[in-house]
Amino acid sequence: MRLDDAPESGNVEDRRGMGTKLAVGGGGGVVLLILGLIFGVDFGGGKGGGGGGPGPDAANTGAPPDPETKAFASKVLGTLEVVWTDEFQKHHTEYGVRWRAPKMVLFSDEVNTGCGRAPSAVGPFYCPADEHLYLDPTFFDELERKLGGSKAPFSQAYVVAHEVGHHVQNLLGYNAVVEKARGQGKNAGNEASVRLELMADYLAGVWAFHGQKKFNFVESGDFENAIKSANSIGDDRLQKRSGGFVHPEQFTHGTSAQRVKYFTDGFKTGDASKARLDRFFKAPIRNGELVD
Secondary structure (H helix, E strand, C coil): CCCCCCCCCCCEEECCCECCCCCCCCCHHHHHHHHHCCCCCCCCCCCCCCCCCCCCCCCECCCCCCHHHHHHHHHHHHHHHHHHHHHHHHCHHHHCCCCCCCEEEECCCEEEECCEEEEHHHCCEEECCCCEEEECCCHHHHHHHHHCCCCCHHHHHHHHHHHHHHHHHHHHCHHHHHHHHHCCCHHHHHHHHHHHHHHHHHHHHHHHHHHHHHHCCCCCCHHHHHHHHHHHCCHHHHHHHHHCCCCHHHCCCCCHHHHHHHHHHHHHHCCCCHHHHHHHHCCCEECCEECC
């Protein structure tokens, strides 16, 4: 991934090396990883709980953070800010809201958020309560080593773009739709979550489409690496890894094939119209899969 011409966002906060570690033993790490990939997960503090960073007396638990990781994250977020600023201006009549940029927090071990306190084992996530996305960069080593994904730069950027996709959804009101569905029972909540997650993959593809036109950042092999990661974190594949059986009624993200499909669709079309996004909540779901 080539980011020489990319702008650098000022909305990245580096909290790595701060705080204390939450121990997660045995198979709990796998469960938390899956939970952490679910949009809007509550880590115990509730939507209004937690918030902010570690206190001033937090200990430094590791080596000083490397500046390269923050620089890379800042440039990726910078491209996302440019793309979504333009898209919100282009679709302002349909959207009915203004774009506001999310903040991105790099952390290690654990972090305080507007959605509660979270260990790094949950993986990257977006918190709608504080409009921040949270990432422990060591996740990408786990993604490659344990889940069969890729930690190549464009693959990492896809993960960040997916989380910013959740921010776009939050601004457009889709989060409220999902919260209402969750109040109607587990099955309805799971189906709504599948819709939300697949749309976030699609929105990541929309970013890649427009970002490539603006910054020409895609290099040979980049798209394939992102596809490899999308394929590695589908519900069916994660369920097989954790228990050997696939339970479509428990899907919250969609299958590997669907995650690949919608990221690819977004990358091919670049269509962020409200009508296109609404289709994710109008199409039926059968056996845990969106029929679009």
